[in-house]
Amino acid sequence: MKKKKPTSAETENRSSKNRQNDDLKAKHWAREWLDALVWAAVVAILLRTFFFGAYRIPTPSMEQTLLTGDFLIVTKLAYGPRTPMTLSVPFTEIYTPGVNLPWFRIPGYSEVKRNDIVVFNYPIDVAPISVKTNYIKRAVGMPGDSVRIDSKQLFINGEPSGDFGTLMFNHRVEVRERIRLSPTKVREAGAAVLQSNNNTYIINMTEEVAAAMLEWPEIDSVEKFVLPEFFDTFSRRGFNFSRGFSNHDHMSEIVIPYEGMEVELTPENWHLYQDILERYERNSVRRAGDQFIINEVETNRYTIKQDYYFVMGDNRDDSEDSRYWGFVPDDHLIGKAGIIYFSWDNERILPRFNRILNLIHRDQN
Numbered sequence: 001m002k003k004k005k006p007t008s009a010e011t012e013n014r015s016s017k018n019r020q021n022d023d024l025k026a027k028h029w030a031r032e033w034l035d036a037l038v039w040a041a042v043v044a045i046l047l048r049t050f051f052f053g054a055y056r057i058p059t060p061s062m063e064q065t066l067l068t069g070d071f072l073i074v075t076k077l078a079y080g081p082r083t084p085m086t087l088s089v090p091f092t093e094i095y096t097p098g099v100n101l102p103w104f105r106i107p108g109y110s111e112v113k114r115n116d117i118v119v120f121n122y123p124i125d126v127a128p129i130s131v132k133t134n135y136i137k138r139a140v141g142m143p144g145d146s147v148r149i150d151s152k153q154l155f156i157n158g159e160p161s162g163d164f165g166t167l168m169f170n171h172r173v174e175v176r177e178r179i180r181l182s183p184t185k186v187r188e189a190g191a192a193v194l195q196s197n198n199n200t201y202i203i204n205m206t207e208e209v210a211a212a213m214l215e216w217p218e219i220d221s222v223e224k225f226v227l228p229e230f231f232d233t234f235s236r237r238g239f240n241f242s243r244g245f246s247n248h249d250h251m252s253e254i255v256i257p258y259e260g261m262e263v264e265l266t267p268e269n270w271h272l273y274q275d276i277l278e279r280y281e282r283n284s285v286r287r288a289g290d291q292f293i294i295n296e297v298e299t300n301r302y303t304i305k306q307d308y309y310f311v312m313g314d315n316r317d318d319s320e321d322s323r324y325w326g327f328v329p330d331d332h333l334i335g336k337a338g339i340i341y342f343s344w345d346n347e348r349i350l351p352r353f354n355r356i357l358n359l360i361h362r363d364q365n
Contacts, residue, residue, distance in 0.1 A: 061313035078336035080108030085130040141310030143258030149251040168315040
């Protein structure tokens with residue numbers, strides 16, 4: 001018995017069904033991929049918002065602890081992640097101006113500890129808090145601490161703050177007559193020549209490198225380069241916070257504000273608190289002679305609403321930090337530096353394999 005040949009109509013019907021099945025499979029495959037991409041995006045946004053952030057070191061302000069070209073993982077869980085503050089496009093700097101969301105900080109597993117390396121939003125940026133530029137520094141002063149700097153030496157609560165072995169300072173180096181210092185030799189020692197004039201060099205380096213350099217046969221002397229106390233560098237740059245001391249090597253004692261601290265405002269200390277009242281705690285302040293009018297109430301007393309921190313870069317002579325622009329408000333904190341996941345040497349155009357996956361440890365005084 002011969003098998004009946006399908007008619008052309010039946011053949012066309014089967015082809016149509018096969019095409020429909022193929023279309024359904026393609027749509028199903030595309031839907032699965034779309035679902036996977038959406039879920040991946042949601043997970044990435046949640047991780048970036050509430051758990052971790054990536055940060056690249058763009059400047060030498062934290063050398064030798066962190067090097068230019070280090071890529072870090074910052075844990076937001078340490079101090080507690082902030083809920084979204086603005087309407088913004090994830091993973092971009094695009095946000096809706098004028099829209100500020102009610103937000104709060106989810107409790108973290110730790111408080112900020114002295115000498116933690118912290119990432120925060122640059123306080124004096126004019127953008128909304130969460131889209132301000134990210135900065136990284138060492139939190140050397142806690143809320144309520146007293147801070148003083150005398151000839152580059154940092155004092156916290158009257159006690160000298162220790163050197164972690166990685167702090168960088170500018171040094172004046174004198175070499176012997178008719179001898180030139182080799183920049184290559186200096187660089188290989190882990191230092192950098194900033195200036196030279198005849199036999200005098202200004203070199204940025206750690207105390208350990210400075211002590212070793214003093215043993216070089218061509219070196220006469222090595223000492224920290226300290227600006228004279230009344231050598232004014234700050235007022236020319238217009239930093240409001242710096243009134244009362246003239247350069248970053250000297251700073252009279254100040255107390256870091258803390259939540260609940262009551263301050264008495266005077267014309268002499270207004271420069272310390274102006275940004276706190278007006279910029280960070282959003283008060284309307286007018287001055288009438290020696291009197292202050294805060295939110296239309298005449299008073300010279302004010303209660304601080306949040307904690308503040310004093311931060312400094314480990315490269316003390318190449319870091320613009322709290323010495324220049326003041327305190328870091330608690331609501332500007334992003335997280336704690338955790339691990340170096342990659343490092344790139346721009347000078348050698350090579351990865352620094354010895355730094356990859358290094359933990360960033362918190363040093364104590």
